Amino acid sequence: MENFTFYAPTYFAFGKDSESKAGELVERFGGTKVLLHYGGGSVVRSGLLDRVKKPLDAASIAYIELGGVKPNPRSGLVYEGIDLCRKEKVDFVLAIGGGSAIDSAKAIAAGTVYDGDFWDFYEGKPVEKALPIGTVLTIAAAGSEGSPDSVITREDGMLKRGASGEAYRPRFSILNPALTQTLSAYQTACGVTDIIAHLYERYLTRTKDVEVTDRMIEALILTMINEAPKVIANPDDYEARANIMWAGMIAHNNCCGVGRTQDWNSHCIEHELSALYDCAHGAGLAVTMPAVFTYVLSNDVTRFAQIAVRVWGCRMDFYHPEKTAKEGIDALRRFLKSIGMPLTFAELGAKEEDIEKMAATCCLDGPLQGFAKLDAQDVAKIYRLML
Amino acid sequence: MENFTFYAPTYFAFGKDSESKAGELVERFGGTKVLLHYGGGSVVRSGLLDRVKKPLDAASIAYIELGGVKPNPRSGLVYEGIDLCRKEKVDFVLAIGGGSAIDSAKAIAAGTVYDGDFWDFYEGKPVEKALPIGTVLTIAAAGSEGSPDSVITREDGMLKRGASGEAYRPRFSILNPALTQTLSAYQTACGVTDIIAHLYERYLTRTKDVEVTDRMIEALILTMINEAPKVIANPDDYEARANIMWAGMIAHNNCCGVGRTQDWNSHCIEHELSALYDCAHGAGLAVTMPAVFTYVLSNDVTRFAQIAVRVWGCRMDFYHPEKTAKEGIDALRRFLKSIGMPLTFAELGAKEEDIEKMAATCCLDGPLQGFAKLDAQDVAKIYRLML
Numbered sequence: 001m002e003n004f005t006f007y008a009p010t011y012f013a014f015g016k017d018s019e020s021k022a023g024e025l026v027e028r029f030g031g032t033k034v035l036l037h038y039g040g041g042s043v044v045r046s047g048l049l050d051r052v053k054k055p056l057d058a059a060s061i062a063y064i065e066l067g068g069v070k071p072n073p074r075s076g077l078v079y080e081g082i083d084l085c086r087k088e089k090v091d092f093v094l095a096i097g098g099g100s101a102i103d104s105a106k107a108i109a110a111g112t113v114y115d116g117d118f119w120d121f122y123e124g125k126p127v128e129k130a131l132p133i134g135t136v137l138t139i140a141a142a143g144s145e146g147s148p149d150s151v152i153t154r155e156d157g158m159l160k161r162g163a164s165g166e167a168y169r170p171r172f173s174i175l176n177p178a179l180t181q182t183l184s185a186y187q188t189a190c191g192v193t194d195i196i197a198h199l200y201e202r203y204l205t206r207t208k209d210v211e212v213t214d215r216m217i218e219a220l221i222l223t224m225i226n227e228a229p230k231v232i233a234n235p236d237d238y239e240a241r242a243n244i245m246w247a248g249m250i251a252h253n254n255c256c257g258v259g260r261t262q263d264w265n266s267h268c269i270e271h272e273l274s275a276l277y278d279c280a281h282g283a284g285l286a287v288t289m290p291a292v293f294t295y296v297l298s299n300d301v302t303r304f305a306q307i308a309v310r311v312w313g314c315r316m317d318f319y320h321p322e323k324t325a326k327e328g329i330d331a332l333r334r335f336l337k338s339i340g341m342p343l344t345f346a347e348l349g350a351k352e353e354d355i356e357k358m359a360a361t362c363c364l365d366g367p368l369q370g371f372a373k374l375d376a377q378d379v380a381k382i383y384r385l386m387l
Numbered sequence: 388m389e390n391f392t393f394y395a396p397t398y399f400a401f402g403k404d405s406e407s408k409a410g411e412l413v414e415r416f417g418g419t420k421v422l423l424h425y426g427g428g429s430v431v432r433s434g435l436l437d438r439v440k441k442p443l444d445a446a447s448i449a450y451i452e453l454g455g456v457k458p459n460p461r462s463g464l465v466y467e468g469i470d471l472c473r474k475e476k477v478d479f480v481l482a483i484g485g486g487s488a489i490d491s492a493k494a495i496a497a498g499t500v501y502d503g504d505f506w507d508f509y510e511g512k513p514v515e516k517a518l519p520i521g522t523v524l525t526i527a528a529a530g531s532e533g534s535p536d537s538v539i540t541r542e543d544g545m546l547k548r549g550a551s552g553e554a555y556r557p558r559f560s561i562l563n564p565a566l567t568q569t570l571s572a573y574q575t576a577c578g579v580t581d582i583i584a585h586l587y588e589r590y591l592t593r594t595k596d597v598e599v600t601d602r603m604i605e606a607l608i609l610t611m612i613n614e615a616p617k618v619i620a621n622p623d624d625y626e627a628r629a630n631i632m633w634a635g636m637i638a639h640n641n642c643c644g645v646g647r648t649q650d651w652n653s654h655c656i657e658h659e660l661s662a663l664y665d666c667a668h669g670a671g672l673a674v675t676m677p678a679v680f681t682y683v684l685s686n687d688v689t690r691f692a693q694i695a696v697r698v699w700g701c702r703m704d705f706y707h708p709e710k711t712a713k714e715g716i717d718a719l720r721r722f723l724k725s726i727g728m729p730l731t732f733a734e735l736g737a738k739e740e741d742i743e744k745m746a747a748t749c750c751l752d753g754p755l756q757g758f759a760k761l762d763a764q765d766v767a768k769i770y771r772l773m774l
Contacts, residue, residue, distance in 0.1 A: 001564075001629035003402025008395065014646065015390025177388075209626035211613050212634045215606035223599045239596035242388035242646065247599045250642060259401065259629065 001210055001259035008253045010146050011172040014246065016238075018176045019136050022052045022094070023059030029132050029171035031092025034063040035085055037105045038096040039070065043138065046182060052096060052136055064088050069097060072274050072281065073104040075154045078118060081108035085131070094134045099142020099151075099194075099281075102135050106150035106168045109133050122152055127165025135173040139180055140245040141191030141282060143198055143252020145173035153275050159361070160275035162267075175249065177241035185232050189339040190282025192228045195248045196221060196332075197285040200293075201264050202257035203307060204371035206300075214306070216256035221311050223247045225335060232339050263370035266292045269379055272358035279348050286341035287348050290333045291385035294326075296372040301325045345386045355383040388597055388646035395640045397533050398559040401633065403625075405563045406523050409439045409481070410446030416519050416558035418479025421450040422472055424492045425483040426457065430525065433569060439483055439523055451475050453495075456484060459661050459668065460491040462541045465505060468495035472518070481521045486529020486538075486581075486668075489522050493537035493555045496520050509539055514552025523561045526570055527632040528578030528669060530585055530639020532560035540662050546748070547662035549654075562636065564628035572619050576726040577669025579615040579631065583608060583719075584653055584672040585638045587680075590694060591650035591758035593687075601693070603643035608698050610634045612722060619726050650757035653679045656766055659745035666735050673728035674735050677720045678772035681713075683759040688712045732773045742770040 011028075013021045026034055034056065036049070043049050044067070056063055066081050085093070085108060093112075095105035109130040111118030121127050127148075135145045144150065148168040153160040180188070199217045223243055230240035250256065266289050273284040297304050305321045308314040308328025317323045333343060342348050359380035362368070367375040374382070398415075400408045413421055421443065423436070430436050431454070443450055453468050472480070472495060480499075482492035496517040498505030508514050514535075522532045531537065535555040540547040567575070586604045610630055617627035637643065656679060657671040684691050692708045695701040695715025704711045720730060729735050746767035749755070754762040761769070 001402070001626060001633075003405065004399075006399040006401065007397075009398075010394075011396075012391075012393040014393065015388070018390065210630070212607070212610045212630040212637075215610050216603060216637070219602035219606035220599070223602050226598050239388060243597070243599040246388075246646070250599075250603070255637060255642065259633070 002207060002261075004258040006255065006258050007166065008146065008169065008255065010170050010253075012146070012175055012249070013172065014175040016176060016178055018174045019048065019051050019179070020055050021174060022134075022136065023055030023061060025172045025174070026056065026061050026092055026094065026134060027059050029092070029134065031061060031132060031134070033088065033090050034061060034092045034094050035081065035090045035108065036063050036065045036094055036096060037069065037081065037101055037108065038067050039101050040067070042182070043067075043096050048096065048136070048138070048179065052094070064090065069101045069104045071100050072153045072160065072278060073100040075119060075152055078104055078107040078111060078152060082111040082118060085112040090131065092132050092134065094136070096136040096138070098137065098139035099144045102142065102144040102170070103150040103152060105133055105135070106130065106144070107152050107163070110165075110167065119154060121163035121165070122154070122161040127163055127167050130167035133168070133170045135170045137173060137175050137179070137245070139183055139187060139191050140241070140248035141194040143195070143248055145170060145175065146249040146253035151271070158275045160271040173249075175245050177238055177245045180241050180245065181236050181238070183235070185235070185340055187280075188231055188235070189228065189341055190280040191248070192224055192244065192339060193282035193286045193336060193341055195244070195251050196224050197266055197289060198251045199256075200289060201266060202260070202262050204263035204296075204303065205260040206371065207260035210260045213256045213258065213260055218307065218310050220247045220251050220256065225311070228339050265368045265370040265372065265374055268362055268368050269382060272362050273348065273350055276354060276358060277349050283342050283348060286336045287343055287345065287386050290329050290343065291382050293329045293332070294385060295378070295382045297322070297325055297329070299372045304328055345383075350386070352387060355380050359383060389594060389648070391645040393642065393645050394553065395533060395556065395642065397557050397640075399533070399562055399636070400559065401562040403563060403565055405561045406435065406438050406566070407442050408561060409521075409523065410442030410448060412559040412561070413443065413448050413479055413481065413521060414446050416479070416521065418448060418519060418521070420475065420477050421448060421479045421481050422468065422477045422495065423450050423452045423481050423483060424456065424468065424488055424495065425454050426488050427454070429569070430454075430483050435523070435525070435566065436483065439481070451477065456488045456491045458487050459540045459547065459665060460487040462506060462539055465491055465494040465498060465539060469498040469505060472499040477518065479519050479521065481523070483523045483525070485524070485526035486531045489529065489531040489557070490537040490539060492520055492522070493517065493531070494539050494550070497552075497554065506541060508550035508552070509541070509548040514550055514554050517554040520555070520557045521559045521561075522557045524632070525566045526574060526578050527567055527628070527635035528581040530582070530635055532557060532562065533636040533640035538658070545662045547658040560636075562632050564625055564632045567628050567632065568623050568625070570622070572622065572727055574667075575618055575622070576615070576728055577667040578635070579611055579726060580669040580673045580723060580728055582631070582635045582638050583611050584676060586643075587676060588650045588653060589644035589647070591683075591690065592647040593758065594647035597647045600643045600645065600647055605694065605697050607634045607638050607643065612698070615726050652755045652757040652759065652761055655749055655755050656769060659749050660735065660737055663741060663745060664736050670729050670735060673723045674730055674732065674773050677716050677730065678769050680716045680719070681772060682765070682769045684709070684712055684716070686759045691715055732770075737773070739774060742767050746770060
């Protein structure tokens, strides 16, 4: 195991009606004037926005609003949010929504207290300072509610890039599984796929003898396999929603990724798809993951055989472990299809003629490093596996 | 899943030589004058104490020392530590050792800033305020390095009791698996048993449909089953030590215990044994757990069958699930024996004639509540199963 540090000081209020704690939590973490940041109309229509405002009013906490966050959140709205926060002297950013609202809120929180262009953070500058951030989560997916990460798309060139830093860890996150009951089956499945991707990206390691984190990752994928079909069949299954929601946080707060190299090549390769075609990140990952895994399988057959046996219930073929390894990838593909995810470029609306361009953009900063080293040629071959 | 809050803001520095960070970490969390609190001579003899003092000196942090913590730490030394901290105006307590040193440090940290008798906390008063606490862990076992809990034994009546509160969460914990390589096989196995107990105590729940935490607990017990024999065979196996150390923290910081009722009856019943005979807590748990589980098995056969199949690799007997459930307990017993743990009263040096007295003390505040409700008569019967 490699040396590491782990610090995850987010306060989680989990369960039914937990959004009623928004006031006391903003107060506890020092907010006096809050930016409420959210996406489209569903947060308003569902009455959630009002249910968050009520406890803020009760705690005499001032707030302003900025809606309009889109999936694959854009830099334009971030600049707008930064200007607004500075003008209004906001001291706390509260995201209400999923990964997009939270990631956008993080960028605004860092940009507000930074003299330069916030995009610097998305080109590699560590995020060391930001306004305190809180979240009210409405979809189990990105894990941004407990992570130090944020992904933003710059309109100019449609570059989708990530930033990271301890200042990006939310001070508190409100996790009410009931809020996810109104999601469509498709949105739910996209979230589940993103969670599974966060787990595979950590599972695909070059570090040996990391049994504890291997086992934890397997446990969380097994949870997805057990719980996702329940919520697809019955959107109101609160218990299954709750299992998925907590698993989504644990999957990405990194307690099961410490001390080991991680991959993230599937995420990088997918980002080009969602940046260019504006598809859902989870849907893009469903198409991307099996292709990437098939391409890199020979790098460590045992790793893929282990997850095939332990997670997907495949029988180990000791004479031909690569068969078992492939069976595991097939099982993943079947599972993703069973919850309604796309598996091909065509289903995603992606186009073969864009492959070379996407591969080049993906490797703009050099070959991808992770479980396997992949240059633009490799990435193009992987995209072709998705045709 | 039940509503819950989860807040685990401990900073972990994990890996080789991580004790060299003691200075910067005490500084980061506001300490200027530190009580170094530890047990017997091994911390001194091994040179660890000096390796902790060096970075403190380099950071110009003042410190005083209080050694002498014993296993099953006593109230007498806690009172001494409180007097010392007040007299010397200590503002940070750094425990160097295992659960005993850490639990004693927690009691001192709370008692120093409390006007009444610190024992109040061990009679149920929530711990709301304490000096900040740091730890340098030397045995993977108690999980106190990442938990809000502490257990102290009062000499007067040999009462062993626990206290809990967010102020008891260490600000930082230094986890260097190499420090555990000098432990004897017996000490190591006691630690492993304690970790397994923390997991079973959470597994035995009355809450239904908590797949995510079920799976996480199973993952961590599977890790123990895989890694413990390696360190018993080869004490210098750093990788196995590292897996056990991280698992020990995760097992008890409660991320796998949230949203579900927990048990803790095995701990309560064991506490009487270690209080009276001063045996190692882990050894006491090895004797206690199988007896408790056998006694309460009929309360939820399915629960015990699930862990038997998923963790212990038993084949499910669908006609006679109770057989599978019992097989799981037998497998636990065999595993504990294989790592050198005792399984009977005699091996522990416990005496049949003390049973009624222990059962009465154990239920002094009423029947135990947990997976099953157990009154003094039940507890006495459970002790008899250990004969």
